[in-house]
Amino acid sequence: MSDALSYRPKTGEIPTTPGVYRFRDATGRILYVGKAKNLRARLSNYFAPLHSLHERTRRMVTTATGVEWTVVGTEVEALQLEWMWINEFDPPFNVQFKDDKSYPYLAVTLADEAPRALVTRTEGIKGARYFGPYPKVWAVHETIELMLKAFPIRTCNNANYKRAMQSGKPCFAGQIGRCFGPCSGLVSMEEHRRIVNDFVSFMRSHDKKLINELTQEMKDAAAAQQYEIAGKRRDQVRALNAVLEKSAVVLRDNVDIDLFAIEQDELAAAVQLFIVRGGRIRGVRGWMVDKELDVTTSELIDSMMRTAYNADALPPREIVLPELPDDAEALESWLAERAGRKVRLVAAQRGEKAALLITAGNNAKQALMLYKTRRSSDFVARSKALEDIQDALEMPAAPLRMECYDVSHLSGTNIVASMVVFEDGLPRKDEYRRFNIPESTDDTDSIYQILTRRLAYLKPDSSPADAAQPTAGPAADSGASDAAELEQKRAKFTYQPNLLIVDGGQPQVAAAKRALAESGVTGIQLCGIAKRLEEIWLPDSEYPVILPRNSDALFLIQRIRDEAHRFAITHQRIRRKKDISSILGEIAGLGPARVKVLLQHFGSVARLKVASAAEIADVRGIGPVLAESIYAHLRG
Structure with a gap:
């Protein structure tokens, strides 16, 4: 593929003023609309060497056949024009917000x-x-x-x-x-x-002044023996107090803000909006975002503002964001025009607003996870995903059983690996396996080792007893007392997958291919998924397979990869915790309770190792004699 785009304008032709640019395809359809404070500087990023561009940006610029721009006077005008054209043309490569529901x-x-x-x-x-x-x-x-x-x-x-x-x-x-x-x-x-x-x-x-007035009227009516009126006022006070209790107080009474949180990965983002009026959360709104291009958080915030404050929705005086966008001043001016008063954008770093931002962020994280899980769990979506994977990888049949492998370690120590199994697009957690790797030179060597061990179960001339044993998922094989149960677990491990996935790019795929070739097992497709660009790599392939960003196929492969990563990390942390406990447990007089106190005080064994005997002795329950023993043992 040539690095030169035929429609690339000469650098000197592009103005250095604010403006809005549009990429079009051969039919004249607008593919992408963007704004820039300096058009020349911004557009030059799209015309960098193709191999240096993000894959999704590369796909956009190679699909386009032309670019044009409109110069405006200020960055605020650029923001307004960009917003208008995105609404008018609905470009496919711009961020698309999907409200997860219509709110009452x-x-x-x-x-x-x-x-x-x-x-x-x-x-x-x-x-x-x-x-x-x-x-x-x-x-x-x-x-x-x-x-x-x-x-x-x-x-x-x-x-x-x-x-x-x-x-x-x-x-x-x-x-x-x-x-x-x-x-x-x-x-x-x-x-x-x-x-x-x-x-x-x-x-x-939600002013409590009215409640106080009604309470006084109730008391006055009761004193005058007007019990019917007193009863009505009592019921009114109870009702208003109940309304106040339904709205959680999170900030001071005079605080009116909109607070946004974003949780995102390479393909999608979840946005949560907390509407706070009078210090209380009056409403919660959420959007899901399918990101066609690799946009920054700043660009995502720009698009989010357009979605939140379109039509009759007016912004409050203050909007709290996870971070300030690059064009914060222009965005404030645009919002101020819509509101008819000053609007301030702030990034909460500490205090009550930052605490509320964490809560909104947790909601966004949950929403993103639920969105991806639902897409992967839907029967129609799963079937379509498996068919698309079959076509993309040129497999003879759909991959009804897929296994994914990931390696985890801490600076080359406690090396472990995971194997997760998906059948019909759903996880089979009872067939997950963990591997302990005593020694390895790097991740590719680890991948080679675990696949060699796993594929030994599939050799036509080998029995499961001849193969190296993995560590089972929920329970270790070595700890199983029932021979029948052990044999059942081994039998599950002999099921042959249609597709083996490794977490990584070309080097990891090459290591997996070597293990597969040496095992003599046939009929298994192999691929790897690279994290940064979400590319699918096949053995001996010069270019990756690019699945559509919003496809169910890519969501399913992502989910398998993320599950393998989670499973490996969990096992690695358990191993690390056991190693820490065993190191300190070797010291006479240092039981589990004191080990816990030491780790809470220093935070890690690494910090404990560099501490002096006097610093160790300062810990509650550790005297000078025991501190000297700990110091000598760790330094020895």
């Missing part, structure tokens, strides 16, 4: 003659005041139920309200005590409007 809101139709409270997923009702979004629809209904006890307002739809007003008979909801509009005959239009305003005011600010 509590809306009050203030523009109506007699405003009503309703649950809706439709934004943009003229004159309505929205509260939310809420994570679940039952949460909105529960809030309305409680609020109606304190502020009885209309809930019936417009048709029922109109019919009731014409007939002079309350609507059905009013007859059963569920609607308290003017049609009920209990309040006038003016009284109802006042109650609605109180409803909106409390939902907006």
Whole structure:
């Protein structure tokens, strides 16, 4: 492949001013829209030697047949124009946000003659005041139920309200005590409007002043022996307190912020938005992102702002982000124009906001994991993934049984490896295996060793007893007391996979190929997955296989690789912990309790080894004599 793109403009032709650029394909379709503070500097990155580009960027620039740009006056104008064109042209290589659901809101139709409270997923009702979004629809209904006890307002739809007003008979909801509009005959239009305003005011600010006033009215009515009024005020106070309890207090009462967290990998990202008003979390919203190009967190934040604050959604005065984007000032100006006031972007480093950001980040991490798991677990998606893997690797049949191997070590010590098994696209955890590797020169040698041991079970002229034993997954084979159970585990280990996957690129695949060739086993396809670009490498292949970034096939292979990595890391940590305990356990007078205290104090054996005898003696429960013994043993 030539490194020269035929449509590459001359460097001197590209302006150095802010602007927006567009890549087009042969049909004229816009593939990608981007903005730049300096067009020449930004576009030069796309026309670097092809071999140095990220694979997905390389795919975009080689698919395109032309690039054009529009110069603007400021970076803010570039941001606005980019946003407009992305919405208009929907370029396939731009970040695509997918809202994971439509969220319910509590809306009050203030523009109506007699405003009503309703649950809706439709934004943009003229004159309505929205509260939310809420994570679940039952949460909105529960809030309305409680609020109606304190502020009885209309809930019936417009048709029922109109019919009731014409007939002079309350609507059905009013007859059963569920609607308290003017049609009920209990309040006038003016009284109802006042109650609605109180409803909106409390939902907006959650000010406890109203609760204090109602509490005082309750006490006054009770003192005057007006027990019916006192009972109503008591019920109102309980309802409002219940609403306050439903909204968790996370920050000070005067804090109104939107807080974003992002969790991402090479192919997808999960975004979580916490809407905080009056120091309380009013709503939670989430998006999933399929990343067609390898975008930075800064670029992802730019796109996230466009998604969050489109249409009628206005930003608060402060937005908390995991990190500030490169064009933070321009983004603040763009948001300020939409809000009609100043908007500040901040990156929380410490304190209450940083703690809330961690919580939002945990939610984003869970959302990403769930998104990938669902894609891998869906039967139709799994079937399509297996078919696509078969086609991409040119296999004679779909890989119904796949095994993936990964190596883990700590600076060349405690070398272990893992084998995970997927059948029909689902994990078979009872057939996972762990390997201990006494000595190895590097990861390729480790891959060769474990595959040699594993493939020994598949040799036509060998019995399982002749092969080196692995360490079993959930329970070690060597620890099994039941001979029948041991034989069953060995039998499972003799099942031949259709596809062997190793974690790594060409060197790891070459080592695996050598082990496969020496074993004499045939009928097994071999490949490796390289982490950085998510490329699939085949033996003796000069170029990798590139699976579409949003394909179920790549998601499935990623999941297998990640599971093998997790399983190897877990085993390596267990080995390391046992080694630490055994090293310290050899010292006379140092039992498990004191070992725990030492490790908690120093954090690791490495730090303990460089500590002086006096520093060790300062640890609770360790005297000078025992400290000298520990010091001598570790230094010896």
